[in-house]
Amino acid sequence: MIYLDSAASHPLLPEVKVALIDAFDNCYANSASGHLLGEVALKKVDEVREEFADIIGAYPSEIIFTSGATESNNIAFKSLLLNSSHPKEKNHIVISAIEHKCIFAICEYMKLQGFEISIVMPNGEGIIDPKSIKEAIRPSTALVSVMHVNNELGTINPITEIGQICFENKVLFHSDAAQSFGKTEIDVDDMNLDIMSFSGHKIGGPKGIGAVYIRDLRKRNVQPVIHGAGQEQGVRGGTVAAPLVLGFGEAINSFLQSYKNLAKRQIRNYLLEQLVQAGISFTVNGNEEALPHIVSLTLPKTNIGVLVRDNEDTFCLAQGSACSSREIEASHVLTALGLSREEAEHTFRISFTNQITTKEIDQLVNAIKKAAI
Secondary structure, three states: OEEOEOOOOOOOOHHHHHHHHHHHHHOOOOOOOOOHHHHHHHHHHHHHHHHHHHHHOOOHHHEEEEOOHHHHHHHHHHHHHOOOOOOOOOOEEEEEOOOOHHHHHHHHHHHHOOOEEEEEOOOOOOOOOHHHHHHHOOOOEEEEEOOOEOOOOOOEOOHHHHHHHHHHOOOEEEEEOOOOOOOOOOOOOOOOOOEEEEEOHHHOOOOOOEEEEEOOHHHOOOOOOEOOOOOHHHOEOOOOOHHHHHHHHHHHHHHHHHHHHHHHHOHHHHHHHHHHHOOOOOEEEOOOOOOOOEEEEEOOOEOHHHHHHHOOOOEEOEEOEOOOOOOOOEOHHHHHOOOOHHHHHOEEEEEOOOOOOHHHHHHHHHHHHHOEO
């Protein structure tokens, strides 16, 4: 099949597969054990921690390995805001309307704990304006959460400017970097970030591993989301998954060049050019500065049912909305941009790996053309 859904999960990189096999064979000891093999595992885990920290401009002591970005997002909200030292009067959270669904689920839980939630809308290009964040902040605001790169549009939010506003207002700033890490530059100091979430499988690493950055972690009173025997500085209990951490580390090393090669090939632009040449009606959701591996396309004159049905064994595609059932709402990201339900139902998110070929893009364009209304 032709895989066009790398934003959901990137295929495991070959180098990562080799690293994982080696790690499962040779790094099986518990990194908390005091014997030689345990110490070897701990050393290798901490080497990845140091490398990861260096890439984002953090200290190794500020990096906690988790099961992925969803757990990291939960830690960002619950661990920092639901501890005994958090001021009760700081009970307001600001998020954007285009966050990952897990952020909305977390906020529903935070409401039950007495927090108020404000949701900031994006502009027509899917960008969160720093001014709208500034306007939403109150004296009671404890946390602002705005994702770095949107997972449906590929648009890049002005994190540095938003971070500066949060810093000036003494508000914690969190950003979900699941879609941006390894694809665009991150410096937690320059961006005035207090917390950031990461995921391994978005960059060709294994599923089940991620990380969270927490500024000055050792100075904070942090409530664990998973209680255990004190692993990961007491933030995240449970035996550290050393092989997955090492796989994550190899993905960090290998993905960058693969992504640079994809960007050079300008596959996104090639797709749009071929759509124009084929006379296919379409609209791109987002803006010109979107990351090169994602494009959100609305195809108003394409029979989506026919396109999906006739090509279900050929293409792996993600729709911007679930149009198979009227019971399911359209994508919250698309509706936040102002798209109607009908427009959302005619929208696909197409995301590439470096293995995609122009021939495969031509196949997709031909399939879309055949499904014309």
